Amino acid sequence: MRAFEYVRAADVDAAVATVTDDPFASYLAGGTTQVDLMKDGVLAPERLVDITRLPLHGIEHGPDTIHVGALTTMEELAADPTVVARLPIVREALLLGASTQLRNMATIGGNLLQRTRCRYFRDPSVPACNKRSPGSGCAAVTGAARMHAILGVSDRCIALHASDVAVALVALNAVVRIQGDQGRRSVPLTEFYLESAEDPVAENMLAHGELITGIEIPLLPEGARSGYLKVRDRVSYEFALVSAGVALVIEDGVIQDARIGLGGVGSKPWRARSAEEVLIGAPPAVETYRAAAAAALAGAWTVPGTAFKVELAQRTLVRTLQNVTEVSS
Amino acid sequence: MTHVPDVQTTGAGAPRTVSEVTTTLTVNGEQRTVSADPRVTLLDALRDRLGLTGTKKGCDQGACGACTVHVDGKRVLACLTLAAQCEGREVATIDGLGRDGEPHPLQKAFVDHDGFQCGYCTPGQIMSAVALLEEGRTRTDVEIREFMSGNLCRCGAYPNIVAAIRQVASEGGSDARL
Numbered sequence: 001m002r003a004f005e006y007v008r009a010a011d012v013d014a015a016v017a018t019v020t021d022d023p024f025a026s027y028l029a030g031g032t033t034q035v036d037l038m039k040d041g042v043l044a045p046e047r048l049v050d051i052t053r054l055p056l057h058g059i060e061h062g063p064d065t066i067h068v069g070a071l072t073t074m075e076e077l078a079a080d081p082t083v084v085a086r087l088p089i090v091r092e093a094l095l096l097g098a099s100t101q102l103r104n105m106a107t108i109g110g111n112l113l114q115r116t117r118c119r120y121f122r123d124p125s126v127p128a129c130n131k132r133s134p135g136s137g138c139a140a141v142t143g144a145a146r147m148h149a150i151l152g153v154s155d156r157c158i159a160l161h162a163s164d165v166a167v168a169l170v171a172l173n174a175v176v177r178i179q180g181d182q183g184r185r186s187v188p189l190t191e192f193y194l195e196s197a198e199d200p201v202a203e204n205m206l207a208h209g210e211l212i213t214g215i216e217i218p219l220l221p222e223g224a225r226s227g228y229l230k231v232r233d234r235v236s237y238e239f240a241l242v243s244a245g246v247a248l249v250i251e252d253g254v255i256q257d258a259r260i261g262l263g264g265v266g267s268k269p270w271r272a273r274s275a276e277e278v279l280i281g282a283p284p285a286v287e288t289y290r291a292a293a294a295a296a297l298a299g300a301w302t303v304p305g306t307a308f309k310v311e312l313a314q315r316t317l318v319r320t321l322q323n324v325t326e327v328s329s
Numbered sequence: 330m331t332h333v334p335d336v337q338t339t340g341a342g343a344p345r346t347v348s349e350v351t352t353t354l355t356v357n358g359e360q361r362t363v364s365a366d367p368r369v370t371l372l373d374a375l376r377d378r379l380g381l382t383g384t385k386k387g388c389d390q391g392a393c394g395a396c397t398v399h400v401d402g403k404r405v406l407a408c409l410t411l412a413a414q415c416e417g418r419e420v421a422t423i424d425g426l427g428r429d430g431e432p433h434p435l436q437k438a439f440v441d442h443d444g445f446q447c448g449y450c451t452p453g454q455i456m457s458a459v460a461l462l463e464e465g466r467t468r469t470d471v472e473i474r475e476f477m478s479g480n481l482c483r484c485g486a487y488p489n490i491v492a493a494i495r496q497v498a499s500e501g502g503s504d505a506r507l
Contacts, residue, residue: 002339003337003367004338004367004368005338005347005367006350008416023342024342028411031409031411031414035370035410035411036391039389044340044341045340046338046341047345050411050414052414075403099479099480100457100460100461100464100479101394101405101406102406102479105405105406105409235478236478237479
């Protein structure tokens, strides 16, 4: 690990000013990605600004929205009574997302900013990585691709965004609250992430020094059905091969509203609006679900190692829709 | 304590001098002070600076759970926690669990059920299991397995680990606190 200065931030303004003014500074929250990648030599900040004691902790409950402070841990958010009662898609994604030890450390803001698990990105001895070294190529495209993305990718980079809860949050139209030295702004999570097909380096629209201070999560309407299904190489404590988060409102035998997020497939947490368009206005039926799943994966770009994901993702989405609507095959 | 000299950063920016960070924390009920390079993790501070070698270094990258300790009552991974982050925190490690001749109920249950082979993952397994009881996640074997899944055992003692935890939970777990 490269040497770095350690600074404990006094307040949010000071933290933002310190990182903004120092191009070689980074924030430190739960550290589960940051410290790991610093040990690997992938990240080498020269100053770490510890924000864990800032007052960005806890959950405020409004009538239609919850506001989650950025330093709220995954475990705390999963245990929130409103999340348990109204947002099962979020709770399930959180609990399936990491071990309890990691959930006790990892903050919700940091979770959104977690880096890819691509083994080539995480290994500096591999020269070809357009995300780590722009212009050097992509070792994964011709390498051992399995835990890689098939949507929003190109031959320049197939790195996957591995967050589970972000998949649920893009489906729910969550909004990220951001503070920078120029002020505050709120950005829908669906617009926050950038696809690697556009640029392998820039993963989101945060400028250097901007800090996520919280996330607004709109509650689902009473009676909405939601759930999250994760398919992986072992039963627990593993990243997704594919996953699906769905939320549906069904009235009079017709799907009135549908929200679909897909994980394990995208260079960003994937919102499958084309699938939603197929579902809305249709009755809940397996044929409809299959058509929606086909629409969701229509733009897939695969290499031999990831080709299986096209079928697996469709089946996972169909199964998740069946689970929440209790529609059998 | 050995004095670690100041070091210089060697990254892309202009070199800057990095000083030791002095951190005062409570470990197993005792106040301890560590002065160390900011790179020192809680795991290395416990083992190399404070002489508490019960906590084990397995993968050192947050994947195996061998370094599980409790910070302010929550189980976390000491390998991904910087020691400097623990100023004022209360840390509990396997070294503080039970006493000579008076093992903690989970320690005894792991022996009774043969819940280990090589024993290297065991401190992390037991610290996780103590937290599991406090979290109330021991109602079924499925629940125990799911919420112990962050602790890997390459000897494959899982069935016996689950049996040990189930036994303590079935006895109420009331004397199974730290």
